[in-house]
Amino acid sequence: MxxxxxxxxxxxxxxxxxxxxxxxxxxxxxxxxxxxxxxxxxxxxxxxxxxxxxxxxxxxxxxxxxxxxxxxxxxxxxxxxxxxxxxxxxxxxxxxxxxxxKPGEPIQIDDITIDTGHLNHPGEAVGYRVNWRGGAAVYITDTEHYANKLDENVLRLCHNADIVIYDSTYTEAEYHSPKAPKYGWGHSTWQEAVKVAKAANVKTLVIYHHDPSHNDEFLDNVGQEASEQFPGAIMAREGLVLHVPVSSSLSESYSVSQSSI
Known part of the structure; x- marks a missing residue:
């Protein structure tokens, strides 16, 4: 960023x-x-x-x-x-x-405030929210959703964010597969990402942290399904650059880019 x-x-x-x-x-x-x-x-x-x-x-x-x-x-x-x-x-x-x-405590760099929070991942992980002049971009990876509720730490970080980059490694079918379920692997699904985006009033949801077994065609299909359920959903891809609008007469946006998937 x-x-x-x-x-x-x-x-x-x-x-x-x-x-x-x-x-x-x-x-x-x-x-x-x-x-x-x-x-x-x-x-x-x-x-x-x-x-x-x-x-x-x-x-x-x-x-x-x-x-x-x-x-x-x-x-x-x-x-x-x-x-x-x-x-x-x-x-x-x-x-x-x-x-x-210290997850839960903010980090200050000049006038940039970076909120932090615990994520549900084996060995623990940290989520980050970057706030600057009214704009907010959130990076949530790696995390596993809970069965019957949305993660309060994730919702807090994502609340009213312009961009949320969220761990969407699996589909619900893969996660709940009777032959090879993914419970406890520390990753979420794109369907849960959509739930978070809706609940937290997110503007743009970036489907991220792709399973290595998913080829481009598979990911294109996921991106299409996700955008049908949440119009602000897009698929992360190498070289993607997104701009966050901010309230300032000096600068109109800050940018979020990806070096690799």
């Missing part, structure tokens, strides 16, 4: 490498990285984030303390230790400042 002259980056999967290559034309860089959790698909791009190896760049890195007590700094460090990686995190020459997130 590009907000008020600041660059906010959420999670560090393989798309972080792609983003890093594009940012090499804009150095020196200052950016803020927010990790929802440290499962492999959300951190494996960090060791390949080229700007972090270049002196003069500056990154503030945020993440919650894991149930085992480890910080986001420890977990990013551990994935770069032998025999998993040839060089340690300490070889990065950029200035790296690490911050522990």
């Amino acid at each position: 590009q907000v008020g002259g600041r660059r906010l980056i959420f999670d560090g999967g393989t798309g972080l490498h792609v983003l890093g290559q594009s940012l090499l034309r804009q150095m020196p860089l200052q950016a803020y990285l927010f990790f929802t959790h440290s499962h492999w698909d959300h951190i494996q791009g960090f060791p390949f984030f080229t700007p972090a190896f270049i002196k003069g760049n500056k990154f503030d890195i945020y993440g919650a303390i894991a149930p085992d007590g480890s910080t986001i700094e420890q977990r990013l460090n551990d994935q770069m230790l032998h025999p998993n990686f040839p060089v340690p995190l300490q070889i990065m020459q950029a200035s790296l400042s690490f911050h522990n997130v």
